[in-house]
Amino acid sequence: MKNLTRYCLGLIAVISTSLSYAEAPPPEFIQFSPSATMGALYRPDPDKFPKPTVATLAMHRDSNFMSHITTREMPKRGIVALGMNPRCQNNEALCTPWENNALDVKQGVAYLRNLPGIETVILIGHSGGGPTMAFYQAIAENGTGLCQKPERLVKCPDTIADLPPADGVIFWDAHLGNGINALRSLNPAVMNDEEILNNNAAPKIDPRLDPFNAMNDYNSKGESAYSDEFKNTYFEAQSQRMNKLIDIALERMAQIEAGTYKYADDDAFVVPRADISRLMRLDRSIDGSTVKPHKLIKNDGTIEDCCPVPSVRPIDIDPEGNELFSEGTRFLSLRSFLSVRAIRSRNSMDDIDYCSSNNSTLCMVQHISVPVLVTAMTGHYFVRNSERIYDMTASKDKDFVAVEGATHGGNPCTACMPDGEAYDGRYDNAVRNDFDYVAGWINERF
Numbered sequence: 124m125k126n127l128t129r130y131c132l133g134l135i136a137v138i139s140t141s142l143s144y145a146e147a148p149p150p151e152f153i154q155f156s157p158s159a160t161m162g163a164l165y166r167p168d169p170d171k172f173p174k175p176t177v178a179t180l181a182m183h184r185d186s187n188f189m190s191h192i193t194t195r196e197m198p199k200r201g202i203v204a205l206g207m208n209p210r211c212q213n214n215e216a217l218c219t220p221w222e223n224n225a226l227d228v229k230q231g232v233a234y235l236r237n238l239p240g241i242e243t244v245i246l247i248g249h250s251g252g253g254p255t256m257a258f259y260q261a262i263a264e265n266g267t268g269l270c271q272k273p274e275r276l277v278k279c280p281d282t283i284a285d286l287p288p289a290d291g292v293i294f295w296d297a298h299l300g301n302g303i304n305a306l307r308s309l310n311p312a313v314m315n316d317e318e319i320l321n322n323n324a325a326p327k328i329d330p331r332l333d334p335f336n337a338m339n340d341y342n343s344k345g346e347s348a349y350s351d352e353f354k355n356t357y358f359e360a361q362s363q364r365m366n367k368l369i370d371i372a373l374e375r376m377a378q379i380e381a382g383t384y385k386y387a388d389d390d391a392f393v394v395p396r397a398d399i400s401r402l403m404r405l406d407r408s409i410d411g412s413t414v415k416p417h418k419l420i421k422n423d424g425t426i427e428d429c430c431p432v433p434s435v436r437p438i439d440i441d442p443e444g445n446e447l448f449s450e451g452t453r454f455l456s457l458r459s460f461l462s463v464r465a466i467r468s469r470n471s472m473d474d475i476d477y478c479s480s481n482n483s484t485l486c487m488v489q490h491i492s493v494p495v496l497v498t499a500m501t502g503h504y505f506v507r508n509s510e511r512i513y514d515m516t517a518s519k520d521k522d523f524v525a526v527e528g529a530t531h532g533g534n535p536c537t538a539c540m541p542d543g544e545a546y547d548g549r550y551d552n553a554v555r556n557d558f559d560y561v562a563g564w565i566n567e568r569f
Contacts, residue, residue, distance in 0.1 A: 253297020263288035302466030311360030410507035502536025
């Protein structure tokens, strides 16, 4: 703990992380509405922390966060933690519209506000929780006019008005938005989406755009090194495919609204090779580091603040997953695709209409004024994404820190070793370093 003051600016000593989670009270189950929306509340050890005043809330787009890592680590540091399930848990097709997830966050915020002694509520947006919490806080601060603008592919409902704002937001290895993730994960080599959606045809692949084709510099034995020409063509083709899918979905929705479609409400929207084609997972030169120097918590707890922060992520995908129904195919509905997975662009990396979707972290952080902390896990490929979130956040009180060798889930990245070497413990302190910093940031402000 002696290194803690080096990266908490000497303002406060965070309680020792030697406290075992088993010493804390068992979690309390909380049933929200609808029935799929539920939570688990975790409190600190009452003997060590008798009067906690701060609570955190973690929730994803559709994943179960009731035992999220924050529910273990925050109570160790004297902070109450609520982990929640959203209404469309484990089924993105139920996100119709996704904007209604804000009603789930609203219930969590209200519940924490009513706990005796709690004065401060902090939202934690991890991964897909990033756009969830950015959207919630932006609408809470600015109203539904923000999410009903003409450029939005889907307008939010009036029912999400009057959201109580949180006191701060932590974007914890958050991504830029599900539409941006989907855009960058599309395999643009698929040439016949309309035929696929109309007739259940097999995908036709253009080999010139196939990221798993050796003629395009794919390396099946390790890291690929794509040419600049191929990368730019690929990113533009991803945008073209996404825009085509959006046009198909919008045309069908117009028919539904006109009463001329085969169904009166919605329809399946199945997109093959829609995932596991993110080029940066094959070629680490793509978004391989931050652009500017930022703070990096080293494994020994010291802070390095001199240089752009590199990702140490491994190469982690192959062609098989892209081709499979279970991994590479997205089974959505028209409404859930447009609400969650769609965004307009001209180049998937650097020419995106961020505000064409409400599910866009980068659009919404421009409208957040409360304190914001952005943390990046260098054992994952969101390091540059995290920097973008930090740069575009409007809050005047904002901070950015990267955690050396942490995976997307926050644990030590044992696969992040050069040349296939055995893991040597170099990132063993990732969890402790990360949450000591987070707790210090909270205690400094609240």
